[in-house]
Amino acid sequence: MMVRREHARAVLALEQRLGESSVRTDEAALVAASRDESEADVVLPSAVVVPRTSGEIAAALKVCAEFGVAVVPRGAGTGRTGGSAVVVDSIVIDTTKLDDVKGIERQDSYAVVDPGVVTGVFHERCEGEGLFYPPDPQSSQWCTLGGNVAENAGGPRALAYGVTRDYVLGLRAVTMEGEELVVGRRTAKGVTGYDVTSLLVGSEGTLAVFTELWLRVIVAPPVVRTLLATFASVYDAGRAVEAILRAGIVPRCIELLDELCCASVRETDPASLPTNAQVVLIIEVDGDEARCDSLVERTGAVLDESQATAVLVAKHGGDRERLWAARRVLSRALRRRATHKLSEDIVVPRSKLALILDDVRAISEREGLVMPTYGHAGDGNLHVNLLWNTPDERPRVDRAIRALFEQTILHGGTLSGEHGIGVLKRDFLPLEQSPALIAAQRAIKLALDPRDLLNPHKVLPRISHRAC
Ligand SMILES: Cc1cc2nc3c(=O)[nH]c(=O)nc-3n(C[C@H](O)[C@H](O)[C@H](O)COP(=O)(O)OP(=O)(O)OC[C@H]3O[C@@H](n4cnc5c(N)ncnc54)[C@H](O)[C@@H]3O)c2cc1C
Incomplete structure (x- = not known):
């Protein structure tokens, strides 16, 4: 009861500070902001705040801190583990209206972006300038760069290019108490102080809310080739992956679809897979023409030795897209099952x-x-x-x-x-990490958010929560 009263007062204060149009309390908005793409059990938030500037994010956090109300930062809600799911009484900060690509510094190879920029939109902006931002979560059509940084998102191209962390030079963030942190660098190198940038990347909205990101961009590879190999069994495919890497070949991605995935894809969109494909590997290489020719030839030889039943190679945009079709419909195909x-x-x-x-x-x-x-x-x-x-x-x-x-x-x-x-996965953390390591992470969390108000009950096994 006490908690609800504080929430009502916080909502009122937020409406006064940010304007009523930036604070939604209608049921449709609350339901939509309560969950992500996971099976997490959720409760409805008290309100959804939709800031339009970084200053409004800081103001919203300050108000919530003042009333001791928990906050859940949110991007597009495509997360798979309940990161932006509302699991205790909270107010959601939806960052999707901060969606400006503020600038691309070509000579210094970085871009300054808002956290709510959709990843696919940023990819297109970079491509338009002959540049390349490699992290490519398969949700890139919807997910935000802020969500990617908070999850340290990967994607198929991580094999050759690494994950989001490898592209975050620095950022601006606001702590739960409304303090702005300007973290990292815009230079090619820099090691001043602790690597707080790396700490915040992957912090799943539990340490601070990002308000601006400085992302490294690179020159786009001129040529890309895609191979699709079919196998009779998932073990043959697994061994083929091991053999390709053992041969010292580093494609930019190797994606696997097992028998059940191929069967599901076939039910949803039969044309997206070659007939009789039981198990599939999609492999992509890039570089200049000569490098791609050589990589395709070497990869093809390893695939032949590894019992591939067929290998298709595509050079051009439309043909390459066709080889990716099965991977693109996969999530939808499995959902239908x-x-x-x-x-x-x-x-x-x-x-x-x-x-x-x-x-x-x-x-x-x-x-x-x-x-x-x-x-x-x-x-x-x-x-x-x-x-x-x-x-x-x-x-x-x-x-x-x-x-x-x-x-x-x-x-x-x-x-x-x-x-x-x-x-x-929070309660499984002790399977992998020692009590001392979990305690160290808890100390970091409490240093930045002493009252455990920012995205509570996430990442670390449960700690006492004074806001609820
Ligand atoms: C079909 C599908 C395919 C996917 N494929 C991939 C894939 O290939 N690779 C991959 O890595 N993931 C993948 N994902 C998972 C998901 O898309 C990523 O985790 C993505 O990074 C989430 O971004 P989002 O904007 O949806 O964030 P949300 O789901 O809204 O939030 C994710 C986390 O980020 C925090 N957060 C969001 N914005 C901020 C901010 N501004 N400041 C601080 N914290 C913030 C939230 O609190 C939460 O903890 C996939 C999901 C789907 C549904």
Whole structure:
């Protein structure tokens, strides 16, 4: 009751500070802002604040801090682990109206952008200038750069180019108490002080809210070639990935779709896969003409030796897009198969790819669950999906997730490659990290947000929450 009264007062103060049009309390807005693309259980927020300037973000945080109200920063809500899901009484700060590409400094190879810029829009802006921003989450049509930085998002091209962290030179952020931090650099190198930029990248909205990002951009590779290889089994495909990397070939991506993924894609869009493709690898190389020719030839030879049943090569835009079609419809195709879908995001050392694929099959058979698996196989980063329809299946899903995580750790892997920990994986953190390391991270959190008001109950195993 006490909490609700504080929320009502905070909402009133926000309306006074930012104007009523920037503070939404209608049910449609509250419902839309309460969840992301995960299966996290949510509650409705008290309000959704939609700032239009970084100053308004700082003002909103100050008001919430004053009333002791928790805040959930939000981009486009495409997160997979409940990072922007509302799990305790909170006010949401929706950053999508801060969506300006403020400038691209070509000579110094960086761009200054608002956090709410849609990633795909930024890609197009860079391409228009002959430049390249490699991080390419497969949600790039919708997700925001702020959300990408908060999750340290990856994508297929991470294999050759790295993840979002490798492209964040610096940023402006506001802490829960409304303090602005200007972090990092705009220069090619710089090591002044602790690397707070790296700390904030991947902090999942728990340490500060980003208000401006300084992103590194590079020269676009002139030529790109795409290969699609089909296999009779996922193990052959897994071994082919290991063989390509062992041969010293570094494509810009190697994506895997297993038997269940290919079957689902075929049901949704039969034309997007070659007939008889059981399992698929999509491989892409880039560089100049000569390098691409050589990489295609060497990759093709390894694929032949690795029992590929067919290999297609595309040189030009439209043909290349056609080879990606199956990957593009995949998420939608899997969604159609069941009422509930959870996409896990484990990473194993690449040499353990075939082993973990074996584990996935064993777990799915043991629990009687459908577990289609795809992902950025070149990085050892697999999205193991769990599909189910009725609540009585949930205990088997939970057992399967735990078993998957235990096997991942056993193989020297990690619980998340790019989707983050959010709320869904928070309680599994001790499987991978020691109590001392978790305590150190908690100390960092409390140094920046002493009252645990910013995106509480996320990332770290539960701490006492004074706002609720
Ligand atoms: C179909 C589909 C495909 C996907 N493919 C990929 C993929 O290939 N690679 C990948 O990495 N991810 C992928 N994702 C996951 C998701 O798109 C990414 O995690 C993305 O970075 C989330 O961005 P968003 O704008 O939707 O953020 P949200 O989901 O709104 O928020 C994500 C996190 O960022 C925080 N946050 C948002 N904005 C700010 C800000 N300004 N300041 C501080 N914190 C903030 C939130 O609090 C939350 O913790 C996919 C998701 C879908 C649905």
